[in-house]
Amino acid sequence: MTPALSLAFEAFAPKLPLAVALSGGADSTALLCLCAQRWPGQVLALHVNHGLQAAATDFEAHCQALCAQLKVPLRVARVDARPSPGQSPEDAARRARYKALKALSLENHQGVAIESIAIAQHADDQVETVMLALSRGAGLAGLSGMPAHWQRDGLHYHRPLLQVPGADLRSYLQSIGQSFVTDPTNADEHYTRNRIRARLLPAWEGAFPAFRDTIARSAAHAAQAQALLEEVAAQDLNTLRADAGVSLSGLQTLSTARQAHVLRHWLKLDHACTPSAAQLEALMKQIEACRTRGHQIHLKVGEGFVQRNKDSLAWYNP
Numbered sequence: 236m237t238p239a240l241s242l243a244f245e246a247f248a249p250k251l252p253l254a255v256a257l258s259g260g261a262d263s264t265a266l267l268c269l270c271a272q273r274w275p276g277q278v279l280a281l282h283v284n285h286g287l288q289a290a291a292t293d294f295e296a297h298c299q300a301l302c303a304q305l306k307v308p309l310r311v312a313r314v315d316a317r318p319s320p321g322q323s324p325e326d327a328a329r330r331a332r333y334k335a336l337k338a339l340s341l342e343n344h345q346g347v348a349i350e351s352i353a354i355a356q357h358a359d360d361q362v363e364t365v366m367l368a369l370s371r372g373a374g375l376a377g378l379s380g381m382p383a384h385w386q387r388d389g390l391h392y393h394r395p396l397l398q399v400p401g402a403d404l405r406s407y408l409q410s411i412g413q414s415f416v417t418d419p420t421n422a423d424e425h426y427t428r429n430r431i432r433a434r435l436l437p438a439w440e441g442a443f444p445a446f447r448d449t450i451a452r453s454a455a456h457a458a459q460a461q462a463l464l465e466e467v468a469a470q471d472l473n474t475l476r477a478d479a480g481v482s483l484s485g486l487q488t489l490s491t492a493r494q495a496h497v498l499r500h501w502l503k504l505d506h507a508c509t510p511s512a513a514q515l516e517a518l519m520k521q522i523e524a525c526r527t528r529g530h531q532i533h534l535k536v537g538e539g540f541v542q543r544n545k546d547s548l549a550w551y552n553p
Protein backbone atom coordinates (compact mmCIF):
# COMPACT_ATOMS: atom_id res chain seq x y z
CA MET A 236 0.00 0.00 0.00
CA THR A 237 1.42 3.40 -0.98
CA PRO A 238 1.93 6.14 1.65
CA ALA A 239 -0.86 8.27 0.14
CA LEU A 240 -3.34 5.38 0.25
CA SER A 241 -2.31 4.34 3.76
CA LEU A 242 -2.58 7.89 5.10
CA ALA A 243 -5.97 8.53 3.48
CA PHE A 244 -7.47 5.29 4.69
CA GLU A 245 -6.19 5.67 8.25
CA ALA A 246 -7.98 9.04 8.42
CA PHE A 247 -11.28 7.54 7.22
CA ALA A 248 -13.61 7.10 10.19
CA PRO A 249 -17.22 6.62 9.00
CA LYS A 250 -20.12 5.63 11.19
CA LEU A 251 -20.64 1.87 10.92
CA PRO A 252 -22.14 -0.11 9.34
CA LEU A 253 -20.70 1.23 6.10
CA ALA A 254 -22.07 0.77 2.59
CA VAL A 255 -19.65 0.94 -0.34
CA ALA A 256 -20.87 1.96 -3.79
CA LEU A 257 -19.44 -0.79 -5.98
CA SER A 258 -19.29 -0.51 -9.76
CA GLY A 259 -16.80 -3.34 -10.23
CA GLY A 260 -14.07 -1.05 -11.59
CA ALA A 261 -10.60 -0.77 -10.10
CA ASP A 262 -11.37 2.15 -7.80
CA SER A 263 -14.49 0.80 -6.10
CA THR A 264 -13.05 -2.73 -6.00
CA ALA A 265 -10.00 -1.41 -4.13
CA LEU A 266 -12.17 0.61 -1.74
CA LEU A 267 -14.37 -2.38 -0.93
CA CYS A 268 -11.35 -4.64 -0.32
CA LEU A 269 -9.82 -2.08 2.03
CA CYS A 270 -13.06 -1.50 3.94
CA ALA A 271 -13.91 -5.20 4.23
CA GLN A 272 -10.45 -5.91 5.64
CA ARG A 273 -10.60 -3.06 8.15
CA TRP A 274 -14.20 -3.54 9.33
CA PRO A 275 -15.09 -7.22 8.85
CA GLY A 276 -18.80 -7.87 9.23
CA GLN A 277 -19.60 -4.15 9.22
CA VAL A 278 -19.47 -3.52 5.45
CA LEU A 279 -21.90 -4.17 2.62
CA ALA A 280 -21.77 -3.32 -1.07
CA LEU A 281 -24.33 -1.49 -3.21
CA HIS A 282 -24.26 -2.04 -6.96
CA VAL A 283 -26.35 -0.03 -9.42
CA ASN A 284 -26.86 -1.66 -12.83
CA HIS A 285 -27.61 1.25 -15.15
CA GLY A 286 -28.45 -1.05 -18.05
CA LEU A 287 -26.85 1.35 -20.54
CA GLN A 288 -24.38 -1.07 -22.16
CA ALA A 289 -23.97 -4.76 -22.87
CA ALA A 290 -21.13 -5.00 -20.35
CA ALA A 291 -23.49 -4.09 -17.48
CA THR A 292 -24.27 -7.77 -16.94
CA ASP A 293 -20.56 -8.57 -16.64
CA PHE A 294 -20.11 -5.73 -14.12
CA GLU A 295 -22.86 -7.14 -11.94
CA ALA A 296 -21.47 -10.68 -12.18
CA HIS A 297 -18.02 -9.44 -11.12
CA CYS A 298 -19.53 -7.65 -8.12
CA GLN A 299 -21.37 -10.80 -7.07
CA ALA A 300 -18.20 -12.90 -7.30
CA LEU A 301 -16.10 -10.29 -5.47
CA CYS A 302 -18.58 -9.94 -2.62
CA ALA A 303 -18.87 -13.71 -2.27
CA GLN A 304 -15.07 -13.88 -2.06
CA LEU A 305 -14.90 -11.12 0.57
CA LYS A 306 -17.96 -12.42 2.45
CA VAL A 307 -19.62 -9.02 2.05
CA PRO A 308 -23.40 -8.73 1.50
CA LEU A 309 -24.31 -7.27 -1.89
CA ARG A 310 -27.46 -5.38 -2.81
CA VAL A 311 -28.23 -4.70 -6.45
CA ALA A 312 -30.55 -2.17 -8.08
CA ARG A 313 -31.37 -2.21 -11.77
CA VAL A 314 -32.42 1.22 -13.03
CA ASP A 315 -33.45 2.98 -16.21
CA ALA A 316 -30.77 5.67 -16.55
CA ARG A 317 -31.63 6.83 -20.06
CA PRO A 318 -31.51 10.64 -20.32
CA SER A 319 -34.62 12.68 -20.89
CA PRO A 320 -34.67 15.21 -23.78
CA GLY A 321 -32.05 17.89 -23.15
CA GLN A 322 -30.44 16.00 -20.27
CA SER A 323 -26.82 14.82 -20.46
CA PRO A 324 -26.21 11.06 -20.17
CA GLU A 325 -23.82 11.67 -17.25
CA ASP A 326 -26.42 13.68 -15.32
CA ALA A 327 -29.15 11.10 -15.96
CA ALA A 328 -26.90 8.27 -14.76
CA ARG A 329 -25.82 10.22 -11.68
CA ARG A 330 -29.39 11.03 -10.65
CA ALA A 331 -30.52 7.44 -11.15
CA ARG A 332 -27.50 6.19 -9.20
CA TYR A 333 -28.08 8.34 -6.12
CA LYS A 334 -31.77 7.52 -6.09
CA ALA A 335 -30.92 3.82 -6.23
CA LEU A 336 -28.24 4.08 -3.53
CA LYS A 337 -30.77 5.73 -1.23
CA ALA A 338 -33.29 2.95 -1.88
CA LEU A 339 -30.69 0.20 -1.36
CA SER A 340 -29.53 1.73 1.92
CA LEU A 341 -33.00 1.75 3.46
CA GLU A 342 -32.65 -1.85 4.58
CA ASN A 343 -30.84 -2.30 7.87
CA HIS A 344 -27.58 -4.21 8.07
CA GLN A 345 -27.77 -6.80 10.82
CA GLY A 346 -30.49 -4.75 12.49
CA VAL A 347 -28.54 -1.48 12.41
CA ALA A 348 -29.53 1.45 10.20
CA ILE A 349 -27.12 2.38 7.41
CA GLU A 350 -26.07 6.02 7.61
CA SER A 351 -22.76 6.06 5.69
CA ILE A 352 -21.96 5.36 2.04
CA ALA A 353 -18.40 5.43 0.67
CA ILE A 354 -17.66 6.34 -2.94
CA ALA A 355 -14.31 5.56 -4.59
CA GLN A 356 -13.56 8.76 -6.52
CA HIS A 357 -9.88 9.64 -6.19
CA ALA A 358 -7.32 12.40 -6.86
CA ASP A 359 -7.41 12.01 -10.65
CA ASP A 360 -11.21 12.26 -10.61
CA GLN A 361 -10.92 15.45 -8.56
CA VAL A 362 -8.51 16.99 -11.09
CA GLU A 363 -10.81 16.00 -13.95
CA THR A 364 -13.77 17.58 -12.14
CA VAL A 365 -11.96 20.90 -11.66
CA MET A 366 -10.73 20.92 -15.27
CA LEU A 367 -14.22 20.11 -16.50
CA ALA A 368 -15.57 23.01 -14.43
CA LEU A 369 -12.96 25.32 -15.94
CA SER A 370 -13.89 24.21 -19.46
CA ARG A 371 -17.52 25.13 -18.76
CA GLY A 372 -16.77 28.54 -17.25
CA ALA A 373 -17.93 27.50 -13.78
CA GLY A 374 -17.82 29.73 -10.72
CA LEU A 375 -16.50 28.96 -7.26
CA ALA A 376 -18.99 26.16 -6.65
CA GLY A 377 -17.74 24.23 -9.68
CA LEU A 378 -14.08 25.03 -9.07
CA SER A 379 -14.43 23.65 -5.52
CA GLY A 380 -14.45 20.17 -7.01
CA MET A 381 -15.99 17.27 -5.15
CA PRO A 382 -16.41 17.39 -1.37
CA ALA A 383 -14.85 14.63 0.73
CA HIS A 384 -18.01 14.44 2.84
CA TRP A 385 -21.59 15.62 2.40
CA GLN A 386 -25.13 14.74 3.43
CA ARG A 387 -27.99 13.89 1.11
CA ASP A 388 -31.40 12.41 1.87
CA GLY A 389 -30.37 11.68 5.46
CA LEU A 390 -27.23 9.78 4.45
CA HIS A 391 -23.57 10.65 4.98
CA TYR A 392 -21.56 10.25 1.78
CA HIS A 393 -17.78 9.92 1.97
CA ARG A 394 -15.00 10.12 -0.62
CA PRO A 395 -12.02 8.89 1.42
CA LEU A 396 -9.69 8.55 -1.59
CA LEU A 397 -9.67 12.11 -2.95
CA GLN A 398 -5.99 12.52 -2.01
CA VAL A 399 -4.98 9.19 -3.59
CA PRO A 400 -3.86 8.88 -7.26
CA GLY A 401 -5.74 6.29 -9.27
CA ALA A 402 -2.47 4.50 -10.03
CA ASP A 403 -2.04 3.79 -6.30
CA LEU A 404 -5.36 1.94 -6.23
CA ARG A 405 -4.45 -0.22 -9.23
CA SER A 406 -1.05 -0.92 -7.67
CA TYR A 407 -2.79 -2.03 -4.47
CA LEU A 408 -5.09 -4.39 -6.39
CA GLN A 409 -2.11 -5.86 -8.21
CA SER A 410 -0.33 -6.44 -4.90
CA ILE A 411 -3.23 -8.52 -3.54
CA GLY A 412 -3.95 -10.25 -6.86
CA GLN A 413 -7.46 -8.83 -7.16
CA SER A 414 -9.10 -8.49 -10.57
CA PHE A 415 -11.54 -5.79 -11.66
CA VAL A 416 -13.63 -4.87 -14.69
CA THR A 417 -12.93 -2.04 -17.11
CA ASP A 418 -15.76 0.13 -18.39
CA PRO A 419 -15.30 0.36 -22.18
CA THR A 420 -16.92 3.81 -22.25
CA ASN A 421 -13.96 5.18 -20.26
CA ALA A 422 -11.96 5.18 -23.51
CA ASP A 423 -14.65 7.00 -25.50
CA GLU A 424 -13.32 10.52 -26.05
CA HIS A 425 -16.76 11.66 -27.12
CA TYR A 426 -17.15 12.47 -23.41
CA THR A 427 -15.30 15.57 -22.23
CA ARG A 428 -14.12 13.95 -19.01
CA ASN A 429 -12.51 11.13 -20.99
CA ARG A 430 -10.69 13.61 -23.25
CA ILE A 431 -9.35 15.36 -20.16
CA ARG A 432 -8.18 12.03 -18.76
CA ALA A 433 -6.56 10.86 -21.99
CA ARG A 434 -5.01 14.10 -23.25
CA LEU A 435 -4.63 16.69 -20.49
CA LEU A 436 -3.65 14.65 -17.44
CA PRO A 437 -0.55 13.12 -19.09
CA ALA A 438 0.54 16.60 -20.22
CA TRP A 439 0.08 18.04 -16.73
CA GLU A 440 1.93 15.05 -15.26
CA GLY A 441 4.90 15.82 -17.49
CA ALA A 442 4.91 19.56 -16.87
CA PHE A 443 3.81 19.67 -13.22
CA PRO A 444 4.39 16.33 -11.42
CA ALA A 445 2.67 17.60 -8.25
CA PHE A 446 -0.41 18.82 -10.12
CA ARG A 447 -2.82 16.59 -8.20
CA ASP A 448 -1.83 18.18 -4.90
CA THR A 449 -1.77 21.76 -6.20
CA ILE A 450 -5.11 21.51 -8.00
CA ALA A 451 -6.63 19.91 -4.90
CA ARG A 452 -5.30 22.84 -2.86
CA SER A 453 -6.85 25.34 -5.26
CA ALA A 454 -10.15 23.46 -5.08
CA ALA A 455 -9.99 23.64 -1.28
CA HIS A 456 -9.43 27.42 -1.42
CA ALA A 457 -12.41 27.77 -3.78
CA ALA A 458 -14.56 25.62 -1.49
CA GLN A 459 -13.69 27.79 1.51
CA ALA A 460 -14.58 30.96 -0.38
CA GLN A 461 -17.80 29.37 -1.60
CA ALA A 462 -18.74 28.42 1.97
CA LEU A 463 -18.31 32.04 3.05
CA LEU A 464 -20.52 33.22 0.18
CA GLU A 465 -23.15 30.66 1.15
CA GLU A 466 -23.20 32.05 4.69
CA VAL A 467 -23.77 35.57 3.37
CA ALA A 468 -26.46 34.33 0.96
CA ALA A 469 -28.25 32.48 3.79
CA GLN A 470 -28.29 35.65 5.88
CA ASP A 471 -29.57 37.71 2.95
CA LEU A 472 -32.27 35.16 2.16
CA ASN A 473 -33.55 35.20 5.74
CA THR A 474 -33.88 38.98 5.47
CA LEU A 475 -35.53 38.89 2.05
CA ARG A 476 -38.11 36.17 2.56
CA ALA A 477 -41.61 37.38 1.76
CA ASP A 478 -44.77 35.30 1.37
CA ALA A 479 -43.77 32.27 -0.72
CA GLY A 480 -40.78 33.96 -2.30
CA VAL A 481 -38.34 36.82 -1.88
CA SER A 482 -38.83 40.58 -1.55
CA LEU A 483 -38.45 42.43 -4.85
CA SER A 484 -37.66 45.78 -3.24
CA GLY A 485 -35.20 44.08 -0.91
CA LEU A 486 -33.36 42.51 -3.84
CA GLN A 487 -33.08 45.92 -5.48
CA THR A 488 -31.05 47.24 -2.53
CA LEU A 489 -28.30 44.65 -2.99
CA SER A 490 -25.17 44.93 -5.11
CA THR A 491 -25.17 43.05 -8.40
CA ALA A 492 -22.88 40.29 -7.11
CA ARG A 493 -24.78 39.86 -3.86
CA GLN A 494 -28.15 39.85 -5.62
CA ALA A 495 -26.96 37.16 -8.06
CA HIS A 496 -25.72 34.95 -5.27
CA VAL A 497 -28.82 35.19 -3.11
CA LEU A 498 -31.02 34.44 -6.13
CA ARG A 499 -28.98 31.31 -6.88
CA HIS A 500 -29.14 30.33 -3.21
CA TRP A 501 -32.92 30.84 -3.01
CA LEU A 502 -33.63 28.89 -6.20
CA LYS A 503 -31.37 26.01 -5.22
CA LEU A 504 -32.42 25.81 -1.56
CA ASP A 505 -36.17 26.22 -1.97
CA HIS A 506 -36.74 24.78 -5.43
CA ALA A 507 -33.72 22.60 -6.38
CA CYS A 508 -33.41 24.87 -9.41
CA THR A 509 -30.15 25.99 -11.00
CA PRO A 510 -30.53 28.93 -13.42
CA SER A 511 -28.28 29.24 -16.44
CA ALA A 512 -26.04 32.30 -16.64
CA ALA A 513 -28.31 33.75 -19.34
CA GLN A 514 -31.47 33.14 -17.28
CA LEU A 515 -29.98 34.74 -14.19
CA GLU A 516 -28.77 37.77 -16.15
CA ALA A 517 -32.23 38.24 -17.71
CA LEU A 518 -33.91 37.94 -14.31
CA MET A 519 -31.62 40.51 -12.72
CA LYS A 520 -32.26 42.96 -15.57
CA GLN A 521 -35.99 42.58 -14.97
CA ILE A 522 -35.54 43.11 -11.23
CA GLU A 523 -33.61 46.33 -11.87
CA ALA A 524 -36.22 47.60 -14.33
CA CYS A 525 -39.20 46.66 -12.16
CA ARG A 526 -39.89 50.03 -10.53
CA THR A 527 -43.64 50.40 -11.06
CA ARG A 528 -46.68 48.45 -9.89
CA GLY A 529 -47.63 47.54 -13.43
CA HIS A 530 -44.27 46.01 -14.34
CA GLN A 531 -44.73 42.25 -14.54
CA ILE A 532 -42.05 39.57 -14.38
CA HIS A 533 -42.60 36.13 -15.87
CA LEU A 534 -39.33 34.47 -16.89
CA LYS A 535 -38.27 30.93 -17.64
CA VAL A 536 -35.74 29.85 -14.98
CA GLY A 537 -34.60 26.24 -14.83
CA GLU A 538 -37.57 23.97 -15.44
CA GLY A 539 -40.05 26.54 -14.12
CA PHE A 540 -40.78 30.26 -14.03
CA VAL A 541 -40.04 33.23 -11.78
CA GLN A 542 -43.07 35.49 -11.48
CA ARG A 543 -43.79 38.76 -9.70
CA ASN A 544 -46.53 38.77 -7.08
CA LYS A 545 -46.93 42.32 -5.75
CA ASP A 546 -43.61 43.04 -3.98
CA SER A 547 -42.27 39.52 -4.08
CA LEU A 548 -40.85 37.06 -6.56
CA ALA A 549 -41.99 33.43 -6.57
CA TRP A 550 -40.84 30.40 -8.53
CA TYR A 551 -43.25 27.77 -9.76
CA ASN A 552 -43.19 24.75 -12.04
CA PRO A 553 -46.45 24.50 -14.02
